Amino acid sequence: MPSDETVVQTAAEAAEGVILAHYKQSELTDFDVTVTFEEGVLDVDVYVNAPDDADEDEQAVADEAARTARDAVDELFEDDG
Template sequence: MPTDDEVVETAAQAAENVVFSRFDASEVEDLDVTVSFEDDLLEVDVYLNAPDARRDEERVADDAALAARSAVDDLFEE
């Protein structure tokens, strides 16, 4: 069973990986990934500001949050 810290770290890393796989670091003005895991409840919030990028920031932020949840699911399946 993973620790709470492992869950939070896994989720945050997965979210950041999605963002930086779609945007160059120079395009991202602000990225805030907030993850909490309490009482077996995972909450992931991704705020992304990349105003000069061609991709939809909101969609990428949503995809990043989904990837974070999926990574945690995989962690618990190990």
């Protein structure tokens, strides 16, 4: 079974990867990925603040990043099992 720290790190890296795949870091005004894993419950919160003229919808990117983070953790547990 993966450690809580591994779960959090895996989710955070996956979410950040999605954000940076959609935006150059220099384009972003701000972004935040908060991940907690307590008592077997994963909570992923993603905030993206991109310039108004950005091509990508920041809420859609944040949602995709959160889903990808959860999928990465699911995969982590499948690989471990």
